[in-house]
Amino acid sequence: MPAPTIRHGGVGDLDGVIEVMNAAFDAQFGERWTRSQCAGILPMSGVELRIASLGASAPIGFSLMRTVADEAELLLIAVAPEARRRGIGQALLEDFIDRAIADGARHLHLEVRDGNPAIRMYHAAGFAVAGRRHEYYHGANGGHHDALTLRKTVES
Numbered sequence: 001m002p003a004p005t006i007r008h009g010g011v012g013d014l015d016g017v018i019e020v021m022n023a024a025f026d027a028q029f030g031e032r033w034t035r036s037q038c039a040g041i042l043p044m045s046g047v048e049l050r051i052a053s054l055g056a057s058a059p060i061g062f063s064l065m066r067t068v069a070d071e072a073e074l075l076l077i078a079v080a081p082e083a084r085r086r087g088i089g090q091a092l093l094e095d096f097i098d099r100a101i102a103d104g105a106r107h108l109h110l111e112v113r114d115g116n117p118a119i120r121m122y123h124a125a126g127f128a129v130a131g132r133r134h135e136y137y138h139g140a141n142g143g144h145h146d147a148l149t150l151r152k153t154v155e156s
């Protein structure tokens with residue numbers, strides 16, 4: 001498989017993003033965002049959508065981030081199921097870290113469902129658990145799931 005390219009995304013990418021989102025997130029956990037949630041946040045100051053694709057193909061992964069002053073938050077990250085475990089998630093995470101630092105952020109954070117396998121990827125990138133939000137995610141069939149807050153501080 002060729003290496004993915006990661007680029008800035010916009011409203012025109014939302015069809016592909018929602019396709020990846022719906023395939024990537026299991027509805028039972030309540031982590032998935034709707035198209036209108038994505039469209040609503042995109043125009044906000046400091047928000048950036050990043051798109052991973054192979055050549056000229058449709059998106060195979062994406063991240064959504066927000067930077068405010070010296071803080072950056074990874075709001076979403078997802079890779080299409082058929083493209084996983086090939087380093088694309090890690091490349092998107094590194095891209096988030098690089099862009100956050102370039103934008104002047106020193107404190108990086110994200111929320112992730114307790115038990116999500118992605119936690120291993122975040123730990124490997126230097127994020128550590130800083131807190132827990134009880135029953136933060138509300139799943140499709142009534143289940144509630146805790147979120148962990150993970151943080152990474154970048155030395156200046």
Ligand SMILES: CC(C)(COP(=O)(O)OP(=O)(O)OC[C@H]1O[C@@H](n2cnc3c(N)ncnc32)[C@H](O)[C@@H]1OP(=O)(O)O)[C@@H](O)C(=O)NCCC(=O)NCCS
Nearest residue numbers: 024076077078079084085086087088089090117118120121
């Ligand atoms: C999390 C996610 C983005 C990872 O994407 P990916 O392209 O498969 O990630 P990578 O191939 O770069 O994996 C990097 C490392 O993360 C860890 N990892 C990723 N997925 C894993 C899994 N299902 N089980 C265990 N470890 C996993 C591994 O350590 C992996 O390294 P390795 O393959 O060398 O062992 C992808 O699984 C996904 O879209 N999940 C659903 C959406 C989601 O839960 N997003 C995170 C919360 S917002």
